[in-house]
Amino acid sequence: TRYARITGTGSHLPARRLTNDDMATLLAQRGLQTSDEWIVERTGIRARHFAADGEMASDLALQASLQALAAAGRQPHEVDLIVVATSTPDMVFPSTATILQRKLHEAALAQGGQGPIGAAAFDVQAVCTGFIYALTVADALIRAGTARCALVVGAEVFSRILNFDDRTTCVLFGDGAGAVVLEATEHDGSGPxxxxxxxxxxxxxxxxxxxxxxxxxxxxxxxxxxxxxxxxxxxxxxxxxxxxxxxxxxxxxxxxxxxxxxxxxxxxxxxxxxxxxxxxxxxxxxxxxxxxxxxxxxxxxxxxxxxxxxxxxxxxxxxxxxxxxxxxxxxxxxxxxx
Ligand code: ACO
Structure with missing residues (x-):
């Protein structure tokens, strides 16, 4: 039987890191009060990362994807399917997946290689369940024989859509990206x-x-x-x-x-x-x-x-x-x- 197996993983966080104390300072500037104690007790969160101005979901996705490909021992041109789960896409359209495809191509060209041009690429939007949806779709396409080597990515810049006048939500979210390479494999069900x-x-x-x-x-x-x-x-x-x-x-x-x-x-x-x-x-x-x-x-x-x-x-x-x-x-x- 054909299965889709995770052959590599990668992730990326933007450089700017804010602790709960940093959030308290940020909110104090708006006349709002919060504390490390409240946030840790209610949520377990101690810190989060926020993207820099101009740093987009596709930029975080690119770094995570390059890491995942390296871990899988795959070159960008071997990818034949790109699925990006995001609720904070770079633009209304085209999809963040196609923008990631272009950035993977540019990164590969700089190394004397080729990007995954011609691979199918699209976004999946299911908010926090997005990665599970994306993995489910990629798994189905691999099992159906439509794809052999998929890049499945979750990438978000939630800092862009947070209301910093609402202390009950803005302390909860952060930015980042994670990726897996999913490849076709055959076994009796006991393998990966x-x-x-x-x-x-x-x-x-x-x-x-x-x-x-x-x-x-x-x-x-x-x-x-x-x-x-x-x-x-x-x-x-x-x-x-x-x-x-x-x-x-x-x-x-x-x-x-x-x-x-x-x-x-x-x-x-x-x-x-x-x-x-x-x-x-x-x-x-x-x-x-x-x-x-x-x-x-x-x-x-x-x-x-x-x-x-x-x-x-x-x-x-x-x-x-x-x-x-x-x-x-x-x-x-x-x-x-x-
Ligand atoms: N700092 C200090 N005090 C705060 C803050 C804050 N950042 N935010 C709210 N408070 C105050 C409220 O004003 C309220 O004060 P009051 O009692 O004087 O009115 C008090 O804390 C309690 O507020 P609640 O909203 O009732 O707090 P609750 O215990 O419900 O915790 C929380 C809020 C953490 C959001 C909780 O409801 C929760 O964990 N919900 C799950 C939702 C979640 O995690 N969503 C993530 C996104 S969804 C997803 O990913 C699927």
Whole structure:
């Protein structure tokens, strides 16, 4: 049987790092009060990175992608599919994936090589579940024989859509990118690969987490900044995360006892602790980067994955549960033999 296997991971964070104390200083300039203590206790976040002026999602995606390709031992021209998950694209169109394709080509030319020109390239928009959606689509295209070597990226610059007059949301998010190279492989199911995926949405809840503005007639119409009902998101998140994890495990004929690692979307330590408890996983088997990255939306899962791989924590042959939840409302999971 054909499977899609992760052969390389990469990630990138912008240079500018803000601690909670830095956020407190920033908010104080607007007459708002917050503290390291409040943020750590409610969310587990200690620091986040913000992109520089002019630094776009595709720039972060490029660095993460080059790292992932190097880890996989692949050249850019070998990629035949690029899927970028983002809710903060460089522009309305074309897709951030095609801009990444051009930047990969330029980077390859500088090294005397060729970029992935001619590869299919498109964006996927499922907010914080974006990477799970992108991985699911790329896995399906590889299994169908449409693609052989895919670059799957989550890249976000949420700092651009934060309302710094709203202390309940602006302290939660950060910028960054993570990438994986996904390649076709054949085995009986015991080898590495994406073993099962599960994605869902419930459009009745579009309003609880959204950036409701749009561009029309040469102007921004409506509010172009992030709004969230944190408690509504929290309540929905904990239920669906357990459900989707159980569904993917069942599809692969496995149980939570088979899992080596939970690699969750990094929104909030309390959501992760609650999911871990429900899956009877000790926190030592949960990859946590929210303390250093904040919530990087579609980038958070591949960022966490890459950090755990590079730290030597995630080892070949281990079973990983990737899962996420986000605006839409969307949620999903992927069971991966690394
Ligand atoms: N600093 C200090 N005080 C604050 C801050 C802040 N940054 N923000 C809010 N407060 C105050 C509030 O004003 C309120 O004060 P009051 O009691 O005097 O009115 C108090 O803290 C409690 O506010 P709540 O909003 O009720 O705080 P809550 O305990 O719900 O925590 C949080 C808020 C962290 C957002 C929580 O609801 C949560 O974790 N929700 C999950 C949503 C989430 O993580 N979303 C991430 C994006 S979604 C995704 O990625 C899927």
């Amino acid at each position: 690969g994406v073993l099962a995926t599960d994605i869902h949405a419930d459009g009745r809840h579009t309003g609880i987490l959204c950036v409701p503005g749009t561009v029309a007639g040469g102007q921004v119409l409506g509010d172009p900044l992030l709004r969230m009902d944190g408690q509504a998101v929290f309540k929905l998140a904990v239920g669906v995360l357990e459900e989707t994890a159980r569904t993917t495990l069942a599809k692969a004929g496995m149980t939570e006892a088979d899992l080596d690692w939970l690699v969750p979307h990094q929104a909030n330590i309390r959501i992760m602790q609650s999911t871990a408890r429900k899956l009877k996983l000790p926190m030592e088997r949960v990859v946590v980067t929210v303390d250093q990255h904040g919530n990087t939306s579609a980038a958070s899962i591949p960022l966490a994955l890459d950090h755990a791989v590079r730290a030597g924590r995630i080892q070949p042959g281990q079973l990983l549960m990737l899962e996420g939840v986000g605006g839409g409302f969307t949620w999903g999971s992927a069971l991966v033999r690394y």
